[in-house]
Amino acid sequence: MSDSELLSRAKKAPATAGSRTVITAQYGRSPYVAAYAKRRAAGICELCEKPAPFITKDGEPYLECHHIEWLARGGEDTIENTVALCPNCHRKMHVLNNSTDITHLNKKTGENIDLQNQDNEPSLL
Ligand SMILES: [Zn+2]
Ligand SMILES: [Zn+2]
Structure with missing residues (x-):
């Protein structure tokens, strides 16, 4: 589509979008799993290893x-399957779901679990 074609279609779009009801599946998520993943990440994205964009x-x-x-594809809400990501990486996973990134993330959650077992300390939560 050319720039002018796109511009003309964008201009024709209704300025006030009609309201519609969107139904999405809701999956049970444990707040503790989410809190654990964030604590494990310690403010650093588990994919790009950069600090969180803001506080x-x-x-x-x-x-x-x-x-x-x-x-949605049968994954489990467990600490092994949950990672804490910066918004850019999170979006990237949903757009690309790159296998290299998946391997990296699986390795991260695996490593952390091993460390925890070696320390033999009570769970963080
Ligand atoms: Zn990131
Ligand atoms: Zn996600």
Whole structure:
């Protein structure tokens, strides 16, 4: 589509979008699994390894929880399947779901679980 064609279609779109009801599946998610993934990440995105882009009003680094194997595809809401990502990486996983990235994330959750077992400390939560 040419630029002018796109512009003319964009201009024709109704300025006030009609309201419609969208039904999405809701999956049960444990707040503890999400909190654990964020604590494990310690403010660093588990994919790009960069610090969270900003700090929330609660003083927490802003990261988003992502299920490596999507819940919609039968993935489980467990700490092994949940990672904390910066918004860019989170979006990237949903747009590309690149196998290299998946391998990286699976390795991260695996490593952390091993460390925890070696330390033999009680769970963080
Ligand atoms: Zn990232
Ligand atoms: Zn996600």
